[in-house]
Amino acid sequence: xxxxxxxxxxxxxxxxxxxxxxxxxxxxxxxxxxxxxxxxxxxxxxxxxxxxxxxxxxxxxxxxxxxxxxxxxxxxxxxxxxxxxxxxxxxxxxxxxxxxxxxxxxxxxxxxxxxxxxxxxxxxxxxxxxxxxxxxxxxxxxxxxxxxxxxxxxxxxxxxxxxxxxxxxxxxxxxxxxxxxxxxxxxxxxxxxxxxxxxxxxxxxxxxxxxxxxxxxxxxxxxxxxxxxxxxxxxxxxxxxxxxxxxxxxxxxxxxxxxxxxxxxxxxxxxxxxxxxxxxxxxxx
Amino acid sequence: xxxxxxxxxxxxxxxxxxxxxxxxxxxxxxxxxxxxxxxxxxxxxxxxxxxxxxxxxxxxxxxxxxxxxxxxxxxxxxxxxxxxxxxxxxxxxxxxxxxxxxxxxxxxxxxxxxxxxxxxxxxxxxxxxxxxxxxxxxxxxxxxxxxxxxxxxxxxxxxxxxxxxxxxxxxxxxxxxxxxxxxxxxxxxxxxxxxxxxxxxxxxxxxxxxxxxxxxxxxxxxxxxxxxxxxxxxxxxxxxxxxxxxxxxxxxxxxxxxxxxxxxxxxxxxxxxxxxxxxxxxxxxxxxxxxxxxxxxxxxxxxxxxxxxxxxxxxxxxxxxxxxxxxxxxxxxxxxxxxxxxxxxxxxxxxxxxxxxxxxxxxx
Numbered sequence: 001x002x003x004x005x006x007x008x009x010x011x012x013x014x015x016x017x018x019x020x021x022x023x024x025x026x027x028x029x030x031x032x033x034x035x036x037x038x039x040x041x042x043x044x045x046x047x048x049x050x051x052x053x054x055x056x057x058x059x060x061x062x063x064x065x066x067x068x069x070x071x072x073x074x075x076x077x078x079x080x081x082x083x084x085x086x087x088x089x090x091x092x093x094x095x096x097x098x099x100x101x102x103x104x105x106x107x108x109x110x111x112x113x114x115x116x117x118x119x120x121x122x123x124x125x126x127x128x129x130x131x132x133x134x135x136x137x138x139x140x141x142x143x144x145x146x147x148x149x150x151x152x153x154x155x156x157x158x159x160x161x162x163x164x165x166x167x168x169x170x171x172x173x174x175x176x177x178x179x180x181x182x183x184x185x186x187x188x189x190x191x192x193x194x195x196x197x198x199x200x201x202x203x204x205x206x207x208x209x210x211x212x213x214x215x216x217x218x219x220x221x222x223x224x225x226x227x228x229x230x231x232x233x234x235x236x237x238x239x240x241x242x243x244x245x246x247x248x249x250x251x252x253x254x255x256x257x258x259x260x261x262x263x264x265x266x267x268x269x270x271x272x273x274x275x276x277x278x279x280x281x282x283x284x285x
Numbered sequence: 286x287x288x289x290x291x292x293x294x295x296x297x298x299x300x301x302x303x304x305x306x307x308x309x310x311x312x313x314x315x316x317x318x319x320x321x322x323x324x325x326x327x328x329x330x331x332x333x334x335x336x337x338x339x340x341x342x343x344x345x346x347x348x349x350x351x352x353x354x355x356x357x358x359x360x361x362x363x364x365x366x367x368x369x370x371x372x373x374x375x376x377x378x379x380x381x382x383x384x385x386x387x388x389x390x391x392x393x394x395x396x397x398x399x400x401x402x403x404x405x406x407x408x409x410x411x412x413x414x415x416x417x418x419x420x421x422x423x424x425x426x427x428x429x430x431x432x433x434x435x436x437x438x439x440x441x442x443x444x445x446x447x448x449x450x451x452x453x454x455x456x457x458x459x460x461x462x463x464x465x466x467x468x469x470x471x472x473x474x475x476x477x478x479x480x481x482x483x484x485x486x487x488x489x490x491x492x493x494x495x496x497x498x499x500x501x502x503x504x505x506x507x508x509x510x511x512x513x514x515x516x517x518x519x520x521x522x523x524x525x526x527x528x529x530x531x532x533x534x535x536x537x538x539x540x541x542x543x544x545x546x547x548x549x550x551x552x553x554x555x556x557x558x559x560x561x562x563x564x565x566x567x568x569x570x571x572x573x574x575x576x577x578x579x580x581x582x583x584x585x586x587x588x589x590x591x592x593x594x595x596x597x598x599x600x601x602x603x604x605x606x607x608x609x610x611x612x613x614x615x616x617x618x619x620x621x622x623x624x625x626x627x628x629x630x631x632x633x634x635x636x637x638x639x640x641x642x643x644x645x646x647x648x649x
Contacts, residue, residue, distance in 0.1 A: 174368060174370065176366045176367075176368055176370035177370050177372060179335075179337050179357075179364075179366070179370065180364065180366060180370040180372075180431075181372075181383070182337075182356070182357050182358060183335060183336075183337075183357045183358060183362065183363065183364050184358070184383050184384035184387060184431070184435070185358040185384050185387040185388055186358065186387055187358075190387065195372055198374050199373060199374060
């Protein structure tokens with residue numbers, strides 16, 4: 001490619017990328033702005049883009065005791081429920097994913113590559129197909145309507161792909177490093193913990209981020225398994241909020257913004273690992 | 286320091302035998318180089334000594350201890366890897382002290398040992414750096430430092446110089462050799478580069494296809510190659526090897542002429558493979574006729590490609606010569622310098638002659 005063509009190519013790619021970004025981000029931005037408007041302003045015509053009198057009323061309504069929204073849903077509780085579920089299942093998934101990923105990348109056993117490929121295939125099934133069987137299974141196990149049930153379920157769903165990400169990350173780490181460690185006096189476990197896993201940080205963080213975001217924002221399974229308000233998570237709360245406050249959409253905007261915050265924070269701090277972790281397996285064949 | 290003895294080592298990878306009945310002894314303080322083309326099993330053999338691979342059968346002793354079933358960390362060896370295998374997330378000092386840290390050596394003693402090794406290798410100013418901040422040669426030194434710190438019985442080197450550029454390789458080559466002389470260490474060193482083997486080794490083990498072809502001091506192998514493979518592998522430019530006929534004490538080169546064979550050549554008439562080192566051949570008034578094909582002056586010497594019968598042969602001349610392509614010359618070489626091999630077995634047909642060692646240099 002000549003220099004001029006090169007420039008043209010990247011200009012076009014940038015324009016296309018910008019259009020896609022605006023298309024995806026605009027509704028989210030619109031919703032966030034709604035959270036800073038008053039209910040009156042939202043109902044007013046013509047529709048204004050920027051809040052004419054920015055207010056935090058919707059946010060205080062969410063948490064202030066005695067307000068209508070706070071009576072309907074205990075937001076601090078929803079948030080802590082979601083945190084418990086997302087963080088616990090992330091810890092479980094990364095822990096077991098690291099052990100399994102290590103085995104897939106370092107030990108040779110019959111059918112290894114087939115099983116590793118199979119882990120990816122499991123990603124291709126639509127979760128919806130599993131809703132009913134999962135519901136019956138969790139009922140049979142007595143894990144319906146419990147946070148523990150969600151933690152186990154999310155961990156089970158997340159583990160295959162996390163294992164795959166971590167295994168591809170570990171494959172990039174030269175075996176000689178471990179051999180050197182073992183000659184230097186390390187056991188296999190020591191060489192894994194002291195040498196291999198610190199170097200696999202990008203892959204571990206990628207798996208953790210991917211799983212945390214998925215678990216935090218999961219809706220379908222939570223909505224069929226969770227019944228009591230005690231165990232409700234943020235996504236279910238938001239959905240019911242949409243039903244309650246169709247006319248006071250500023251509260252929905254505020255709630256959605258708060259729910260999106262952890263995801264934004266996770267990506268803000270982890271994105272450099274995230275791209276590296278996903279690329280790790282891809283660059284070398 | 287220690288000795289290593291390998292007795293009848295065999296090893297297979299999934300039905301393919303990669304090491305066939307290998308027996309080698311490395312004396313205390315000796316520098317032994319395993320050399321051969323890629324896939325000859327030299328690295329596998331080294332990894333067996335390290336304990337990173339298990340042997341199929343046979344015994345490995347380090348000093349008088351059989352180590353076959355002993356874990357690498359208890360074999361009292363240190364290994365320098367081709368890609369250095371430095372821990373990227375640790376500083377130079379942490380890399381070098383890693384084995385001591387695992388052995389729970391106190392911080393003060395560790396510091397002292399690391400400093401001592403760093404001083405030997407000139408790494409004092411780099412101790413707080415990370416491997417990615419070092420040049421290739423520096424990384425190589427750190428890898429050696431990590432080995433030295435452990436003060437092992439045996440040092441194992443797996444192609445340690447092949448990732449370096451040519452100039453640095455020559456420099457590190459002499460550094461490793463000096464290190465050996467200074468530490469009086471037992472070293473087993475793997476390389477595919479026969480010049481490295483020749484320049485560094487006390488003894489060379491030439492391997493091919495999982496077998497030992499010949500074991501000997503560098504010049505012994507050079508002067509008395511046991512077979513066609515060793516003859517062609519050791520020496521650069523390589524020995525000229527081509528088919529000929531041995532008849533009544535004469536080597537008959539088809540289409541060119543005859544050369545007198547050495548007195549210890551077998552009697553009678555038989556086909557042979559004849560071997561002539563490029564630097565043993567000279568241009569003279571008599572001898573077998575040849576035609577100059579190419580002249581390559583390198584400064585210190587001149588290489589000459591000439592057509593001898595149906596063969597192209599390489600001659601290396603110390604003197605600068607005036608020759609032009611197409612010019613007719615006569616080539617001769619002393620009968621004792623003509624190597625003869627059996628075309629069937631490829632084994633040498635001559636009894637080895639004593640290698641002329643260079644005169645002792647007066648260490649005044």
